[in-house]
Amino acid sequence: MTGISAIERARRLTTQLAAAPQHLLIDGRRQPALSGKTFETLNPATGETLARVAEANPADVDFAVAAARRAFENRAWRQMSANDRANLLLRLADLIEKEADDLAVLECLNNGKPAHLTRLVEVEGSIKTFRYFAGWPTKFGGETLPVSPRGGAQILNYTTREPVGVAGLIVPWNYPLSMAAWKVAPALAAGCAVVLKPAEQTPLTALRLGELALEAGFPPGVLNVVTGFGEAGAALVAHPGVDKIAFTGSTEVGKLIVKASAGNLKKVSLELGGKSPHIVFPDADLDAAAAAVGSGIFFNQGQTCTAGSRLYAHADCFDRVVEAVTAAARKLKVGDGLLPTSDLGPLVSQEQWDRVSGYVDIGRREGARVLTGGGRPAGLERGFFFEPTVFVDATAPMRIVREEIFGPVLTALPWKDVDDLVAVANDSEYGLSAGIWTNNLKQAHRAAAALKAGTVWINCYNLIDPASPFGGYKQSGWGREHGRQAMELYSEIKSVWVSLS
Ligand code: NAP
Numbered sequence: 001m002t003g004i005s006a007i008e009r010a011r012r013l014t015t016q017l018a019a020a021p022q023h024l025l026i027d028g029r030r031q032p033a034l035s036g037k038t039f040e041t042l043n044p045a046t047g048e049t050l051a052r053v054a055e056a057n058p059a060d061v062d063f064a065v066a067a068a069r070r071a072f073e074n075r076a077w078r079q080m081s082a083n084d085r086a087n088l089l090l091r092l093a094d095l096i097e098k099e100a101d102d103l104a105v106l107e108c109l110n111n112g113k114p115a116h117l118t119r120l121v122e123v124e125g126s127i128k129t130f131r132y133f134a135g136w137p138t139k140f141g142g143e144t145l146p147v148s149p150r151g152g153a154q155i156l157n158y159t160t161r162e163p164v165g166v167a168g169l170i171v172p173w174n175y176p177l178s179m180a181a182w183k184v185a186p187a188l189a190a191g192c193a194v195v196l197k198p199a200e201q202t203p204l205t206a207l208r209l210g211e212l213a214l215e216a217g218f219p220p221g222v223l224n225v226v227t228g229f230g231e232a233g234a235a236l237v238a239h240p241g242v243d244k245i246a247f248t249g250s251t252e253v254g255k256l257i258v259k260a261s262a263g264n265l266k267k268v269s270l271e272l273g274g275k276s277p278h279i280v281f282p283d284a285d286l287d288a289a290a291a292a293v294g295s296g297i298f299f300n301q302g303q304t305c306t307a308g309s310r311l312y313a314h315a316d317c318f319d320r321v322v323e324a325v326t327a328a329a330r331k332l333k334v335g336d337g338l339l340p341t342s343d344l345g346p347l348v349s350q351e352q353w354d355r356v357s358g359y360v361d362i363g364r365r366e367g368a369r370v371l372t373g374g375g376r377p378a379g380l381e382r383g384f385f386f387e388p389t390v391f392v393d394a395t396a397p398m399r400i401v402r403e404e405i406f407g408p409v410l411t412a413l414p415w416k417d418v419d420d421l422v423a424v425a426n427d428s429e430y431g432l433s434a435g436i437w438t439n440n441l442k443q444a445h446r447a448a449a450a451l452k453a454g455t456v457w458i459n460c461y462n463l464i465d466p467a468s469p470f471g472g473y474k475q476s477g478w479g480r481e482h483g484r485q486a487m488e489l490y491s492e493i494k495s496v497w498v499s500l501s
């Protein structure tokens with residue numbers, strides 16, 4: 001944090017937020033919900049109200065979709081050159097960079113994760129994402145194809161790429177600004193107009209992103225932000241004027257989205273839950289592996305879709321790895337994210353605290369044993385804080401081994417035979433990611449090939465970059481974000497046949 005401290009920044013921002021309700025952003029204007037209703041968004045470190053935010057209902061969503069449609073059809077956006085679109089994305093990245101410290105503190109206040117990490121992950125990550133996708137409008141085109149028509153006719157066949165239209169982007173609370181950027185950047189790079197629906201717990205950075213996009217020069221209506229509950233998201237998904245939905249969140253809501261989008265068969269991409277295996281072979285650098293296993297589950301309080309929540313350490317090194325991870329868990333400093341000393345902040349909400357705590361109870365009842373953690377850290381009486389937690393003595397059928405907890409809870413299981421290991425690692429309804437630690441090259445690549453996961457990390461964990469595709473096998477989702485694949489998600493391909501005979 002440069003200049004003034006996070007605490008001083010937080011004081012200024014909370015005073016500003018308390019002064020007036022946060023309106024929707026539709027057609028380039030901040031406006032209250034049509035019903036006039038608002039809801040409270042909280043600071044999870046204190047449980048206190050941070051701001052009142054407009055509660056959109058289906059009529060507001062209708063209004064936002066109409067604005068997006070007008071913007072999409074408007075020549076100002078539709079016929080903007082690829083170069084100009086790229087420049088707008090670069091300008092937006094610059095504006096985020098200019099406001100980086102404030103955005104980092106705003107995200108910390110609303111989501112709970114420490115400000116030094118929101119700065120690094122949410123803000124720097126979003127800047128990188130916008131700059132990366134600014135490179136695509138000038139490079140994303142079609143091709144000419146060597147077709148073979150009957151009778152030897154002379155044909156020119158070529159493809160073009162067109163924006164898919166109005167895109168509804170529904171994002172969760174665990175990485176609010178990053179998840180918005182992952183969707184908004186490629187959607188705008190492809191030339192779509194969007195309606196962004198942030199999670200009810202964390203609407204504030206999305207609203208600010210919408211304002212910065214206007215300031216950057218995106219035409220009004222190209223990026224609309226509707227805040228509210230799942231009802232608003234559901235209205236967007238069912239809306240006949242929406243051509244594409246991109247969603248990140250729970251597998252349960254992902255399934256609802258698939259059903260609700262069927263009316264106009266809109267295109268759908270989904271980035272859903274995970275229960276990722278983190279695998280340690282006995283020949284690995286065990287210190288490095290244990291450190292990565294710890295950060296792989298505890299980072300962001302475990303509220304990460306790729307959290308390495310199942311540790312599979314070989315029986316020969318199991319005790320050593322589990323001891324090191326447990327010692328590291330005990331050393332992590334849980335506290336208010338405004339303090340530079342905090343490694344972990346609170347969970348996002350009371351609901352999430354109850355869910356995580358409920359899973360710890362389930363694990364205990366099922367016969368697993370807590371080595372460390374399991375509840376509220378001493379000395380943190382208010383806010384939604386939870387201790388980093390490690391379970392052992394678990395077995396494959398247990399719910400803590402199968403279900404996504406989405407909290408700082410690791411379950412450690414030993415293995416002996418590599419074929420059995422691959423089978424248990426793949427024995428999951430999810431397939432988002434996996435980690436492998438070994439110094440044996442062949443073993444590493446064999447395991448990477450055998451694991452059913454959209455991302456595999458070898459001797460590293462949780463590395464993510466806008467250049468590399470990200471998404472899940474099985475019930476972890478549909479499609480891939482990042483890279484060329486994300487541009488494809490937001491575009492249609494047209495094949496044009498020209499007779500030259
Ligand atoms: P969620 O319900 O899946 O919420 C994600 C987003 O979907 C939010 O913007 C939410 O709006 C919206 N939404 C909810 N119901 C909808 C519907 N019927 N149609 C369209 N949009 C809808 O997630 P959650 O309830 O906050 O968290 C529950 C669990 O989901 C977590 O414990 C975790 O296991 C998992 N989760 C996974 C991820 C991930 O990155 N894979 C992220 C978050 C949560 P509202 O916020 O207004 O309800």
Ligand code: MG
Pocket residue numbers: 230253
């Ligand atoms: Mg929900």
